[in-house]
Amino acid sequence: MIMSPLTRIDERQLEQAERQSQLIVPPLNFAMIAPGIYRSGFPNPKSQPFLLQLGLRTILYVYDGDCQPYHQEFIQSNRINYKHFRVAANKEPFEEMDHSLVAQILAEVLDTRNHPLLIHCNRGIRRVGCLVGCIRKLQGWAMTAIFDEYQRFSGTKIRISDQEFIEVFRHPVSIDPQFQPAWLSDQQT
Numbered sequence: 001m002i003m004s005p006l007t008r009i010d011e012r013q014l015e016q017a018e019r020q021s022q023l024i025v026p027p028l029n030f031a032m033i034a035p036g037i038y039r040s041g042f043p044n045p046k047s048q049p050f051l052l053q054l055g056l057r058t059i060l061y062v063y064d065g066d067c068q069p070y071h072q073e074f075i076q077s078n079r080i081n082y083k084h085f086r087v088a089a090n091k092e093p094f095e096e097m098d099h100s101l102v103a104q105i106l107a108e109v110l111d112t113r114n115h116p117l118l119i120h121c122n123r124g125i126r127r128v129g130c131l132v133g134c135i136r137k138l139q140g141w142a143m144t145a146i147f148d149e150y151q152r153f154s155g156t157k158i159r160i161s162d163q164e165f166i167e168v169f170r171h172p173v174s175i176d177p178q179f180q181p182a183w184l185s186d187q188q189t
Helices: 005-021 045-054 069-077 099-109 126-138 143-154 160-168
Strands: 031-034 037-040 058-062 081-085 118-121
Touching: 005 143, 031 126, 037 099, 045 069, 058 099, 058 126, 081 099, 099 118, 118 126, 126 143, 126 160, 143 160
Parallel strands: 037 118, 058 081, 058 118
Antiparallel strands: 031 037
């Protein structure tokens, strides 16, 4: 069979489209926090194959808005445990994340029975950034390193109120030592 140049171009375009449809796309601001713990912005349908490869047991959504139906369907169809914590963002001068609610979320994150776990908010910047900052404090990181990581994910959206929250957070986090990650020592909880 003799192929015209147009047919070859069509075949190349088709092959390229097939490769693109198989691309694995992580959610916005995706990163590993620690073994078995991941962070991101709100996953879109294109990131679902990527999330499946993580073998997630739990997804925590920390945002004051509702979860998208396509995300709820993905979670249910893949038998992933799901918890939605309605967390307001830190806003000057009077709004601050609830310290006891943050401690409750951290207890879920640090319980290895929930791992592998994804924690996400809308963009993976502010609420998740504060939670990651609190985890880093529990790990004994220096505040400058914590703020550096926060700023890498927040870009131009740095909020001093978030950094202040991380710095003053001292609420006790209750976790069962039997189920805490190996990288977390007893003195830090």
